[in-house]
Amino acid sequence: MKRKTGLIAALDTQDASTAQTWAQAVAPSAGAVKLGLEFAYAAGFPAIADVAGATPLFLDLKLHDIPNTVAAAIRSLSSLRPRMLTLHASGGLAMMEAARRACDEAFPEGARPALLAVTVLTSLDDEALAETGVMDGARAQVLRLGKLAMRAGIDGLVCSAHELAPLRDALGDAPLLVTPGIRPAGSQAGDQKRIMTPREASQAGADWIVVGRPITQAADPAAAAAAIAAELAA
Numbered sequence: 001m002k003r004k005t006g007l008i009a010a011l012d013t014q015d016a017s018t019a020q021t022w023a024q025a026v027a028p029s030a031g032a033v034k035l036g037l038e039f040a041y042a043a044g045f046p047a048i049a050d051v052a053g054a055t056p057l058f059l060d061l062k063l064h065d066i067p068n069t070v071a072a073a074i075r076s077l078s079s080l081r082p083r084m085l086t087l088h089a090s091g092g093l094a095m096m097e098a099a100r101r102a103c104d105e106a107f108p109e110g111a112r113p114a115l116l117a118v119t120v121l122t123s124l125d126d127e128a129l130a131e132t133g134v135m136d137g138a139r140a141q142v143l144r145l146g147k148l149a150m151r152a153g154i155d156g157l158v159c160s161a162h163e164l165a166p167l168r169d170a171l172g173d174a175p176l177l178v179t180p181g182i183r184p185a186g187s188q189a190g191d192q193k194r195i196m197t198p199r200e201a202s203q204a205g206a207d208w209i210v211v212g213r214p215i216t217q218a219a220d221p222a223a224a225a226a227a228i229a230a231e232l233a234a
């Protein structure tokens, strides 16, 4: 049976009123809004809560530090009540385990966010990854980090749509698989390297796709989001 794929709109801006405008525009089409480093550093935590409002919040802070610091950061951000929260799998097993324990302790029963481990950023191709010392390519590294994240009790993974099939083969249906690097046909790749269209990512088994600039930089963000949602539903 075809998996239902939801749209997460990435609202990357420093300006709270711009983010608010975009959040309203995508509300009929997106299942969640993503606020990340750019917005958090510029606008602050209270603005994150304001923009998300009643829409589920994907808080993409990509935590990456020693276990004690990551656990403390999760306790600090718990008042934002994110639905999904990211950390880097490359922080290691102990860091991810500490994050999971902190989530269990800091959030009330039933309100714990899905912890998502970022595997290999979608802006990296095999060549760029080799420059960091990973010589066997993005697919192998995503699988390695994905398995490590599952051992740590992490709920899902951020990966490119190209790794969905091997991840499903290796890990089954349970992990939530979230894919940025999504580009509707004809749109600019920008700095993204491992890309797919919304329809391709959905067919490959994504639970969620993350789309930013193809929506926010469109002449009509509401229409762009609606077109992507329609492509996912087709």
Ligand SMILES: O=c1ccn([C@@H]2O[C@H](COP(=O)(O)O)[C@@H](O)[C@H]2O)c(=O)[nH]1
Pocket: 010, 012, 036, 118, 120, 121, 122, 123, 158, 159, 180, 181, 182, 190, 192, 210, 211, 212, 213, 214
């Ligand atoms: O591997 C990753 C992890 C996170 N992202 C984030 O997703 C959006 C993508 O925005 P676009 O404008 O659609 O490229 C952005 O907020 C990234 O921080 C990612 O792209 N890749």
